[in-house]
Amino acid sequence: MLFKHKKTQITDNFRDRLFLYFIYGVLTLLTVIILLPLIYVVAASFSDPQAVISGKVFLWPVKPTLRGYEAVLTYKPILIGFRNSLIYLVLGTTVNISMTMLAAYALSRKEFKASRFLSVLFMITMIVSGGIVPLYLLVNALHMDNTIWAMIIPNAISVWNLMIARTYIQNQIPNDLYEVAAIDGCTPFGYFWRVVLPLSKPIIAVLSLYYGVAQWNSYFNAMLFINNPNLEPLQIKLRQLLVLNTVDPTMITNVEQLIAKQGITDLLKFSTIVVASLPVLLIYPLVQKHFVKGMMIGSVKG
Secondary structure, three states, X not given: OHHHHHHHHHHHHHHHHHHHHHHHHHHHHHHHHHXXXXXXXXXXXXXXXXHHHOOOOOOOOOOOOOHHHHHHHHEHHHHHHHHXXXXXXXXXXXXXXXXXXXXXXXXXXXXXXXXHHHHHHHHHHHHOOOOHHHHHHHHHHOOOOOOHHHHOHHHOOOXXXXXXXXXXXXXXOOHHHHHHHHHOOOXXXXXXXXXXHHHOXXXXXXHHHHHHHHHHHOOHHHHHHOOOHHHOOHHHHHHHHHOOXXXXXXXXXXXXXXXXXXXXXXXXXXXXXXXXXXXXXXXXXXXXXXXXHHHHHHHOOO
């Protein structure tokens, strides 16, 4: 019996190891599949345009050069789009966090009688929406089309993020603090400003990442509401390069001597993709230490 038990245990351990090796193999394969296009884009952005056109670039730059990034920095539509995206990112995320935290604080207060009703009302919007046409008519009626507010106001609050923030406040900030603050004469808004916000830094960091990435990658609202090229975000400019394949060589200054005309479009594509990805790559490490803590605590219902 003892021999059979040991044999069964050895067999189980072997099966467990075999299963783990299989999982590691699948994850490694998926990682390679994901990384290869990214490495190719970065390599192509630093390569000579003629090498990119002829297909000589794979995982390492061929005849390394910074001409692609020089073209990006001198191509006015890209600079305008980058400036607009930064404005939408900063202003939009500020509005998102402000609206979300204020609403989450109100919904987290038990003495707020309409809290349950409003929570249900918010959640209904996650399932049922008016659609694109009513949204367009509303934005047009409010005269927000062709303004920066068309990129910010329609997406001011994400209900999913609102519920996470509400749960975080309910679970992580003791109600005793509110009673003590009330005894000291603190108003509800004063309590929100001086107590709730400082104690909500982890969830604010997580929501800032979510909202920031969404704002940076937003292009659908711009397609609907923005017709002014001077207000288009970077993603619209990138779409014009990748999908519509439209580049005006006359908009590039002091680069014609460095890059042949036939290579400008391809070089701009890869360089713009890298430039467009940088802000998100830089933001994530800043909030990484808060990400797991804020996300896990905010998603657990107490």
